[in-house]
Amino acid sequence: MERGSAPRLFGTNGIRGVPNRDLTVEFAQSIGKSIGTFFRAREVAMGRDTRLSGQMIMGAVQSGLNSTGTDTVDLGILPTPALQYYCKNTGMPGVMITASHNPPQYNGIKCIDSDGSELAREKEREIEVIHHSGQFHSADWNSVGRNRWDSTAEELYVRGVASRVSVDRIRASAFRVALDTGNGASYRTSPELLSRYGASVTTLNSNPDGLFTARPSEPVEANLKALISTVRSGGYDLGVAHDGDADRCVFVDERGQFVDGDRSLALIVRHTARNGDVVVTPVSTSDAIEEVCSEVGARVVRTVVGAPVVIRTMIETGARVGGEENGGVIFGPHQYCRDGAMTMSLVLDLMARTGRKLSELLKEVPEYHMFKASVERKKPWEEVLPLVLKYAEGRKVDRTDGVKVFHENGWVLLRPSGTEAIIRIYAQSRDRGYARELGEEYREFLEGAQLR
Template sequence: MSEDPKNKRLFGTNGIRGIPNEDLTPEFCMMIGKAIGTFFNGKIVIGSDNRLSGDMIINAVNSGILSTGSETVMIGVLPTPAIQYYCKKHALPGVMITASHNPPQFNGIKCIDSDGTELERTKEEKIEEIYYSKTFNVSTWNNIARSFHDNSGFDLYVNGVMNMINVTKIRERRFRVAVDTGNGAAYLTTPELLSRLGATVVTLNANPDGLFTSRESEPKPANLKYLIDLVRSGGFDFGIAHDGDADRAVFIDSEGNFIDGDKTLTLFVKYYIKKGEKVVTPVSSSDALEEVCKKEGATVIRTKVGAPIVSRTMIQEKARLGGEENGGIIYGDHQYCRDGAMSLGIIMDIMAKEHKDLKTLIDTLPQFYITRKTIPAKSDFSSLVERLKNEYAEWEISLMDGIKLRNGHDWILARPSGTEPIIRLFTHSSDLKRSEKLSHDVENLAKS
């Protein structure tokens, strides 16, 4: 985030992110609360994940909102998609205090529209304008608003997911599932959903620890060693892991293989798509989606990276299916946002209907491989762009989001992160070793 009036953008690709008491001071959070309360000018939902700094930020944001005369509904610690579902069902805007997959020293402020979607950029700009101009609504003492508490969001959310899948068939399978909630916001919702679906559940890190002491919040293979070992040795049908706010889910098959989020997205599309439909996904997702959609008579629309961008494009294009390659499935029939619990329900639904295990289902997909790396954003990104253009001069170039260079099914994507001070590198190929070599070459080029 930048609080410099000369660079008035506060919201990144997924809310305002920063370090509490450095970027997200109580004073700043209260002022943002005043801007949010002024913009929405009505009842506002507030929820959070379980980071240690959550109470400080919630209280500051809430104080600012109440000072404008806008009431707040406090619904507690829940996954981000649960807050969004509550907003959608009650037609209320909301604020989620979370930094999603970022390390525990970060936190964030994310705004939600009354349809449950993350606030579109034009509305974020209006909040930023109110913040910088300080044109806040200021209530007289007798019109200052109050907070109310509602604990119904948990059941509303879990039941909402169950309404979208074939519960009877899933219960008949009697799945055995290992779940790692990573000390995050899904520590109750995902185990409860699995229990209601008749599964035998073994949990890892299902305690709300705001320091994420068990593992880093990002659900990537390096952070899921214990879950992978448990699934491999424990006779489970599959394992599932979430990030801090559980808008994403990644899976481990019964043999202990980590399944890339891109593959679960492709599996979802393969079994849920209908002829003539559109699928929306960012430039970072693999070519497997095009292969599947072509076979099913559907089309793929590419966007910049960012769940809000994907969701908004889905709404504009009347697309039911979409998502990102990081484990973020978006099922429009449920709600237009990434939803880790809905992803779990979808995978169980497919497994139950097809009477197949997860590895068998994944093996039927077009096989492409994405290698991901990050490097510190210490230098000017534009210089990296120029070096990539020179090094891969014969490749097709797209500047939709960062730079993407393509040669057949081989491609390279480099883009600055919208949530952390890093550059994200993606390399893609139909051959794993080729993808890894491209990644190595590009990383060396970037570090040079």
């Protein structure tokens, strides 16, 4: 079968859909067979987040893997980066059942390579080709795979994260932290880390709830009112929030002010990148990253949106740090993946090392304002794209990913989501009002353009 003829299944971050509608048991089992045929590994590690459909989808993928003669190692509910750390340390490939920040009705299948990084796009393509061809490896009856349980992954991960910071220094600071795990996969690991750091911790939504009853999974300001209110009640040094699979982390400073992931990324880069380093980030990140890197003598490399591409570029260029504007920081010395607990630990270590509050540290970061929105994608992106280019005629345009249009006092990026049927809008300016105005202008344009 020709590689180019196989329709795409993997989006920006794995395969996603609504169980029993897009993500049926039969489909998940077929993907399991495809993964097993592709890897031809003796064992594959598996984990899941707290979603209600997790066991069902995981069981289907497991049976598909078993049919190819592949054993699976069930690590239970744990953050995606914890599964990735397990894969890195055991040399096993892995499969994570998660839809990350998406609403609770979604779930997904994400493949992890044996080095712990998200599977490269070309390897995902191979799995798609196998799935569409139906040419699966089928083991003899006495060689089918079996499943075993391993309860050590969480402790391995927590120790690994803690080993990258000065635990004694953080403990000496005796931080007070409010932590919102959003009923997701970090409900055990992040509280445990903070306990080892000697922090006094108030937890919010730190119980597994696959319906995300307390708040939507995505850790944006509108969804973190309870955390912000808790920090504002006084006496806290930091507020921390994760998404459903805890590969992201955002902060609330000691005054109760929400900190956009774009700014926390720039802050970490400023104190981590060194002269001559490469810092990798997608085109959706603000220009603050360029200014920060210029200060320390590092070079910025821009990529398309999506952690797998950022990670591959980091590996290829030897970058120590990179990440996305959504709270997804990638710290290479630990592992090449977005890691919410590592991000939390880096910020606590920075606060302990400098003896400064987060709000004070953020004064070092150039202030750019980001406005984010989305519109339902009613037409194929290929039909919308010419209309966008015509609307942007006469302006500088970057086509790295979607269309990034530069205006005199800011820019706007329009790109089709790789996980949902929407077009994402990112607008940036030093002026908060102008960023919103620019984003709203293009939202109105997109809504009208799709009616033509």
